[in-house]
Amino acid sequence: MYKPTPLLSYFWGLFSGLIVSAFLFNSLTQTEAETEKTPVKTEQSTTSPVRAADAPVLTLAARAELLLKYYTIRDGAEETNLAPLLQKNGHLEIFKQMLQQSTADVSDLIQSTQSFTAAQFYASLVRIKQKDEEQQAKAQLELLKPAGTATTLKPQQAPIN
Numbered sequence: 001m002y003k004p005t006p007l008l009s010y011f012w013g014l015f016s017g018l019i020v021s022a023f024l025f026n027s028l029t030q031t032e033a034e035t036e037k038t039p040v041k042t043e044q045s046t047t048s049p050v051r052a053a054d055a056p057v058l059t060l061a062a063r064a065e066l067l068l069k070y071y072t073i074r075d076g077a078e079e080t081n082l083a084p085l086l087q088k089n090g091h092l093e094i095f096k097q098m099l100q101q102s103t104a105d106v107s108d109l110i111q112s113t114q115s116f117t118a119a120q121f122y123a124s125l126v127r128i129k130q131k132d133e134e135q136q137a138k139a140q141l142e143l144l145k146p147a148g149t150a151t152t153l154k155p156q157q158a159p160i161n
Contacts, residue, residue, distance in 0.1 A: 059136065060102055063094060064129035078119040104131035
């Protein structure tokens with residue numbers, strides 16, 4: 001009959017213990033993971049997808065920056081009509097809203113939102129962005145002024161061309 005050696009018995013017990021502990025650890029982590037996933041699933045089912053109305057409101061400068069980053073102008077493509085591409089991507093409405101909301105005068109660049117070149121689009125976005133940033137800076141500077149000087153002095157800013 002076969003008689004195990006003490007070293008063989010030691011390794012047999014060691015590996016048996018490791019296997020049992022691995023099974024226990026695995027079962028405990030799976031039940032722990034299932035309990036953690038359950039609240040996440042209920043949160044996901046109660047939230048609806050983000051709609052345009054729920055989207056964060058961006059300033060004109062931020063929207064202009066997004067459009068500037070999305071539509072980069074390549075050399076030789078300055079005269080390309082960009083309106084159909086904006087219409088296709090759904091960004092023409094965003095651009096129209098920006099034109100309506102902005103106090104920047106871009107009438108010399110964009111006469112119609114149905115046809116304009118990439119260069120005109122880019123220049124109008126830069127102008128809208130600069131005007132909005134100027135207004136934001138002016139509002140922030142007004143908040144920083146001491147209360148007494150805010151009403152007495154109103155310097156006029158000369159336009160920079």
